[in-house]
Amino acid sequence: MADRSSGDERAIDQARAAAGREAWAEAYALLRDVDADHLGPDDLAVLADAAWWNSKVEESVEARTRAYSGYAAAGADRQAGFTAWMLHYEYQLAGRTAAAAGWLGRARRHLADEPECVEQCYLAWVEAEEAQRRGAFGEAMSCAGRMAGIARRCGSADLAAMSTEAQASVLLAEGRVAAGLALLDDAMCSAMAGELSPLFTGWLYCLGLQQCMACADLERAVEWTDAAMAWCASMPAENNYRGLCRVHQVEVLELCGDWPRAETAAALSVPELLPYEARVAAEAIYLTAGIQRRRGDLAAAEASYARAHELGRDPQPGLALLRLAQGKAESAAAALRLAVAGRDGGTRVGRCRLLAAQVEVSLALGELDQARTAAEELESIAREWQQRCESGTTVLHATAAAARGAVAFAEKEPERALPLLHRALALWLELGVPYEAAQVRMTLAAADRAAGDAEGARLELQAARAVFERLGAAPDARRAAALLSDVRHRLPGELTQREAEVLRLVAAGRTNRSIASELVISEHTVARHLNNIFAKLDVPSRAAATAYAYTHGLA
Numbered sequence: 319m320a321d322r323s324s325g326d327e328r329a330i331d332q333a334r335a336a337a338g339r340e341a342w343a344e345a346y347a348l349l350r351d352v353d354a355d356h357l358g359p360d361d362l363a364v365l366a367d368a369a370w371w372n373s374k375v376e377e378s379v380e381a382r383t384r385a386y387s388g389y390a391a392a393g394a395d396r397q398a399g400f401t402a403w404m405l406h407y408e409y410q411l412a413g414r415t416a417a418a419a420g421w422l423g424r425a426r427r428h429l430a431d432e433p434e435c436v437e438q439c440y441l442a443w444v445e446a447e448e449a450q451r452r453g454a455f456g457e458a459m460s461c462a463g464r465m466a467g468i469a470r471r472c473g474s475a476d477l478a479a480m481s482t483e484a485q486a487s488v489l490l491a492e493g494r495v496a497a498g499l500a501l502l503d504d505a506m507c508s509a510m511a512g513e514l515s516p517l518f519t520g521w522l523y524c525l526g527l528q529q530c531m532a533c534a535d536l537e538r539a540v541e542w543t544d545a546a547m548a549w550c551a552s553m554p555a556e557n558n559y560r561g562l563c564r565v566h567q568v569e570v571l572e573l574c575g576d577w578p579r580a581e582t583a584a585a586l587s588v589p590e591l592l593p594y595e596a597r598v599a600a601e602a603i604y605l606t607a608g609i610q611r612r613r614g615d616l617a618a619a620e621a622s623y624a625r626a627h628e629l630g631r632d633p634q635p636g637l638a639l640l641r642l643a644q645g646k647a648e649s650a651a652a653a654l655r656l657a658v659a660g661r662d663g664g665t666r667v668g669r670c671r672l673l674a675a676q677v678e679v680s681l682a683l684g685e686l687d688q689a690r691t692a693a694e695e696l697e698s699i700a701r702e703w704q705q706r707c708e709s710g711t712t713v714l715h716a717t718a719a720a721a722r723g724a725v726a727f728a729e730k731e732p733e734r735a736l737p738l739l740h741r742a743l744a745l746w747l748e749l750g751v752p753y754e755a756a757q758v759r760m761t762l763a764a765a766d767r768a769a770g771d772a773e774g775a776r777l778e779l780q781a782a783r784a785v786f787e788r789l790g791a792a793p794d795a796r797r798a799a800a801l802l803s804d805v806r807h808r809l810p811g812e813l814t815q816r817e818a819e820v821l822r823l824v825a826a827g828r829t830n831r832s833i834a835s836e837l838v839i840s841e842h843t844v845a846r847h848l849n850n851i852f853a854k855l856d857v858p859s860r861a862a863a864t865a866y867a868y869t870h871g872l873a
Contacts, residue, residue, distance in 0.1 A: 326356040337364045340516055341554060342371035350377075359388030363401065370408075371558045375594040379408050390428075399428030400437045406444075411594070436472040439465045439481070446484050455492040462488055476518040479508040483525055490529060495707035499533065502526055510545045519549060520559030527566040532665040534703070534713040536573060536749050543570045561590030565602050573713075575752040575789055577609045600631035607633075611640050612753065614793045632657070635675030642679050643793070650679045651688075658692070666699055670717050673699075677721040681728050689728065693721040716745035720758050727761060732768045739765060756785035760798060770855075772810045772870070776802065810870040811855045818872055820847040825864040825873035 333348035346368035349361065357365065362385035369378035382405055389398035402425035409418035422444060429438055442465035449458035466481035482505040489498030508514055509522040523546035530539040546563040553560075564587040571580035584602040591599035607622030619640050623633040634657040641650035654676045673692045680689035700718035704710045723738030739762040746755035759782040766774035783798035785791075813821065816837075823833045830844045837844075848860075857863050867873040 326352045330356065330361055333361070333364060333368075337368065342368045343554065346372050346374070354384070357384075359385045359392070359394070359397065359401075362388060363397075366404075373558055373590070373593050375408065375412070379405065382408070386424075395428040395432055396435055396437050399425045399432070400440065402428060403437070403440045403444075434468060434471065436468065436474045436477060439468050439472075439474065439477040442468065443480065443484055446488065450488050450491050455488055458488045458491075459485060475508070476514050479505050479514055479522060480518060482508075483522060487525075487529065490533065493706045495533060495703075496709075498529075499535065499538065499707070502529060503538075506542055506545075509549070516553060520563070523549065524559060524562045524566075527563065531566065531569060531667065533707065534667050534670075535707070536570070536713055536751070539566065540570050540574065540750075543567050561587045562595065562598060564590070565598050565605075568602050568605050572605050572609060573751050575750075575785075577613075577789055581606055581609060597630045600626045600629035603629065604631050604633065604636060607640075608636050611636065611643060612789070612791045612794070614643075614791075616640060616644060635672050638675055638679060642682060647679060647682050651676075651683055651685070654679055666703060666714060670696055670699060670714055674717050674721055677724060681724060686725070686728055689721075689725050693718070693725045696721050711745055711748060713749060713751070716742055716749060716751070716754065719745060720754070720761075723758070723765075724761050727765045727768070730768075732765045735765045736762070736769065752785050753789055753791065756782040756789075756791075756794070756798075759785075760794075760801075763801065770811055810872065811851075811866075813851065813854060813872075817847050817851050817854070820844060821851055821863060821867050821872055824848070824851075824860055825867035 329348045329352050333345045333352075336342075336345040336348060345364060349357070349365040349368060352361075362381050366378045366382035366385060369375075369381060382401055386398055386401040386405065389395075389401055402421045406418045406421035406425060409415075409421060426441060429435070429441060432438070442461050446458045446461035446465065449455070449461060462481055462484040465484060466478060469477035469481050482501055486498045486501035486505060489495075489501060492498075505522055506526045509519045509526075512519075514522065523542065526542055527539060527546060530536075530542060543563070543566050546559075547567050550560045550563050564583050568580050568584045568587065571577070571583060584606045587602045588599045591602070603622050604626040607619045607626060610616075610619035610622060619636075623637045623640060627633045627637075634653060638650040638653045638657070641647070641653065654672065658672050658676055673696045676692040677689045677696070680686070680692065696714075696718040700710075700712075700714045703712065703714050719738050719742035723735045723742055726732075726735035726738060739758055743755055743758045743762060746752075746758060759778040763775040763778035763782070766772075766778060779798050779802040783795055783802060786795035786798055819837060820833060823836065828836070830841050830848070834841045834844045848863075851863055852858065855863060855866050857866055864873070
């Protein structure tokens with residue numbers, strides 16, 4: 319018995335040292351077999367942290383609950399209050415709101431009569447979030463400011479950075495996006511500079527990346543995702559944030575066209591997240607389904623959308639676009655109508671993706687009124703967002719311009735469609751989103767051809783096909799190749815082969831009689847061809863027709 323007790327004491331000492339080095343796998347392995355009676359509340363708190371970092375969430379909660387009981391029994395109100403708050407947070411993440419509320423109440427009771435201490439930052443943080451959810455932004459900012467003051471006076475760099483993030487969150491929720499993102503940058507710099515503990519570094523990266531994507535700020539999302547993944551790679555293998563950050567990496571890689579890395583990252587993140595964050599794992603599966611759909615692997619996409627839905631992720635609009643690819647446009651339209659009508663929450667980006675899909679499906683069905691309505695809402699969202707974020711170059715603006723351009727072209731107004739499509743293309747290229755840029759090029763090619771610019775159409779189709787082939791988007795690549803072949807064999811101005819021959823001879827300075835003799839047709843027929851040529855090319859004379867022939871490679 320003495321040997322067991324002595325061994326436990328050695329294990330506890332070694333685990334404390336391992337925790338001090340943030341070697342959480344080692345600390346967990348040392349403490350999990352120690353006799354429970356030999357663990358005091360501080361050691362139980364270490365075991366809880368070690369279990370959490372190793373994705374043993376249920377064990378973490380169990381050990382933390384025992385640590386709380388020990389602190390409470392000893393009258394250690396600050397430690398008991400903090401431990402109760404951590405239990406509140408863990409239960410909240412698990413979606414167990416009643417238990418979370420109960421532990422938050424205990425945290426408040428333990429800390430209510432304490433002199434100012436760093437643990438009270440956590441309560442101010444919760445109060446800021448609660449006020450923000452109610453739309454009481456002034457109260458929320460006051461709570462976040464109180465949190466900042468306590469953190470500063472108590473010398474906590476971790477909680478000072480989190481208070482900055484809390485203030486940024488309030489500003490973003492209030493619609494003061496430019497100011498909110500500026501504060502978020504400040505907080506994220508604290509994480510990137512290594513000024514914070516690992517727990518808070520990961521916490522900030524996760525919150526910051528969520529907010530960047532919610533704000534449709536792809537440039538920030540790319541930058542901070544790279545920083546987050548570099549930090550994850552520098553951490554021990556048991557880093558519990560790896561899966562959470564990796565999902566944001568999947569989203570960024572998918573948008574930026576690095577689909578192989580996106581799929582690899584998604585495959586890694588799902589098993590990392592399923593034990594404790596199934597809904598986040600579902601997002602990685604949903605993103606994978608989108609890549610599979612675009613590559614033409616429709617059966618795999620179907621299975622992935624079903625799995626994401628099973629885990630709690632709404633499969634729209636991806637599933638509707640899959641139905642469209644399967645030739646089930648009516649089914650896709652019905653699903654999107656329900657999703658657009660029923661989605662009163664979510665982010666602006668999520669709403670815009672639904673509306674963009676509705677435009678695509680409606681145009682495929684020839685439902686121009688529905689497509690126009692969706693495009694107009696997209697434009698309204700983009701316009702309102704520009705006022706808030708002081709930028710007109712976000713994902714929302716590119717999506718809106720592409721949708722409006724596609725609708726204008728469907729309405730047979732190429733002169734209105736072309737500027738919108740060129741604007742959308744420029745934005746997607748600036749944002750570095752190749753697939754969406756290539757899709758715009760496809761519509762732009764059709765608009766160019768309708769306007770009589772066969773050369774412009776050919777260039778857009780060539781560029782689109784190259785991108786689709788590089789990405790592995792086989793169905794789109796085949797469609798671009800087919801259209802490109804059609805353009806190459808189609809004469810400018812919708813001329814017939816015979817009319818092109820007549821125009822070539824006109825451009826060579828030949829008379830009607832000479833042309834008739836060479837082509838073995840009557841002069842009357844030559845005159846009729848010339849009238850058709852003038853009408854199709856909208857030119858008034860032989861000289862103008864000759865100029866057209868030279869500029870379009872027909873001379």
